Amino acid sequence: QVQLVESGGGLVQPGGSLRLSCAASGSISTIYAMGWYRQAPGKQRELVALITRGDSTNYADSVKGRFTISRDNAKNTGYLQMNSLKPEDTAVYYCNARDRLSYWGQGVQVTVSS
DSSP states (O other): OEEEEEEOOEEEOTTOOEEEEEEEEESGGGOOEEEEEEEOTTSOOEEEEEEETTOOEEEOTTTTTTEEEEEETTTTEEEEEEOSOOGGGOEEEEEEEESSSEEEOOOEEEEEOO
């Protein structure tokens, strides 16, 4: 089992930045990928960014060039640096980790508004 706890959400003005963190605990040695998803009201959950054990990354087209996914293996923590935020980035952001199962954090609210 893997437990994930997100932090770092909040309210930010358009053009601002936030960094989300995802602290992992439990059987983390089997994790081969960690990702960030988001779900806006009335919309389906969508992939924002993914990073594999080999540090390959993948981003949604809507966040390329603005968001950066990374991880610190020593701290068992993943990050999502979000720059140049737009109102359409407003959503609940979820951390996900995968081994033979898929694990989710509780989600953090990100609101981009003036």
